[in-house]
Amino acid sequence: MKIATFxxxxxxxxxxxxxxxxxxxxxxVVCLQELKAPQDKFPVAAIRAAGYGAIWQGQKSWNxxxxxxxxxxxxxxxxxxxxxxxxxxxxxIEAAVSGVLIGCLYLPNGNPAPGPKFxxxxxxxxxxxxxxxxxxxxxxxxxxxxxxxVMPTELDVYKPERWLDDALFRPEVRQGFHKLVAxxxxxxxxxLHAGERIYTFWDYFRNAWGRNAGLRIDHLLLxxxxxxxxxxxxxxxxxxxxxxxxxxxxxxxxxSDKEPGGGH
Numbered sequence: 001m002k003i004a005t006f007x008x009x010x011x012x013x014x015x016x017x018x019x020x021x022x023x024x025x026x027x028x029v030v031c032l033q034e035l036k037a038p039q040d041k042f043p044v045a046a047i048r049a050a051g052y053g054a055i056w057q058g059q060k061s062w063n064x065x066x067x068x069x070x071x072x073x074x075x076x077x078x079x080x081x082x083x084x085x086x087x088x089x090x091x092x093i094e095a096a097v098s099g100v101l102i103g104c105l106y107l108p109n110g111n112p113a114p115g116p117k118f119x120x121x122x123x124x125x126x127x128x129x130x131x132x133x134x135x136x137x138x139x140x141x142x143x144x145x146x147x148x149x150v151m152p153t154e155l156d157v158y159k160p161e162r163w164l165d166d167a168l169f170r171p172e173v174r175q176g177f178h179k180l181v182a183x184x185x186x187x188x189x190x191x192l193h194a195g196e197r198i199y200t201f202w203d204y205f206r207n208a209w210g211r212n213a214g215l216r217i218d219h220l221l222l223x224x225x226x227x228x229x230x231x232x233x234x235x236x237x238x239x240x241x242x243x244x245x246x247x248x249x250x251x252x253x254x255x256s257d258k259e260p261g262g263g264h
Contacts, residue, residue, distance in 0.1 A: 010249075
């Protein structure tokens, strides 16, 4: 099973690019972020024509998350993160696909920090951690997938010293990520690329793509059961070089059908 995450930065404006990548990569499950489309403007017909079922939570102009499943309809299990009934931002959607619970998330950016947006980021992160702990307690295969807007370590950012005061790299945010992982999650990309400088995002400004001045902010966290079956992980970085590309590249993992030791 191939599970991917892709911040498309506008699903309608980049629909042809998304469809091209789906045809090329053939992921089984895709978590999309930054749809930037209201609920009724999600391009469901084109995505179904490409062979994918979908659930989505749109929002006009901003945010928005979706889960696509190849040859299947994701079974929605949750819409919105628990812990704040007044939160109307479309940042979390969850579904069961082929026996795996997929949580698709778009964690707030948080800039400028300090400030109200940063406070919202930290409180959202707390809610995510609390809920993630509940998911782990069920001891089922779970993947928390998406744009976390966090560079966990200095290895995940091209010039760490320039990012010290940024909401994506401040100590409180990195601490939040490490606290989340310490519950028992495995960072699917880093697990197989330890010590490697590997990025998932390149800004549109200052020729960041050309200079490979990137950030690793898109993550796939796996519950213990899934982590045992992790077979491969990588970034389809060439997609960032396509015409009218998103500033993010798709990131994916492959889960083996067999658990170590011969079980299924």
